[in-house]
Amino acid sequence: MTKIIQKELNNKEGRVKFSCPKCLNTDITRTLNARKIGTKYTCTCGFEGPN
Numbered sequence: 001m002t003k004i005i006q007k008e009l010n011n012k013e014g015r016v017k018f019s020c021p022k023c024l025n026t027d028i029t030r031t032l033n034a035r036k037i038g039t040k041y042t043c044t045c046g047f048e049g050p051n
């Protein structure tokens with residue numbers, strides 16, 4: 001339990017970078033906060049998602 005919380009805190013300032021799950025050509029960078037509040041992202045290929 002404590003370890004999980006610690007990990008969350010360590011990632012608080014970090015960003016998550018991943019390839020678009022649809023076209024795999026575009027790198028999408030999101031902040032943890034963006035994920036937390038469910039900000040949508042839109043790739044240049046038209047894909048959009050909450051995470």
Ligand SMILES: [Zn+2]
Pocket residue numbers: 020021022023024025026043044045046047
């Ligand atoms: Zn894409």
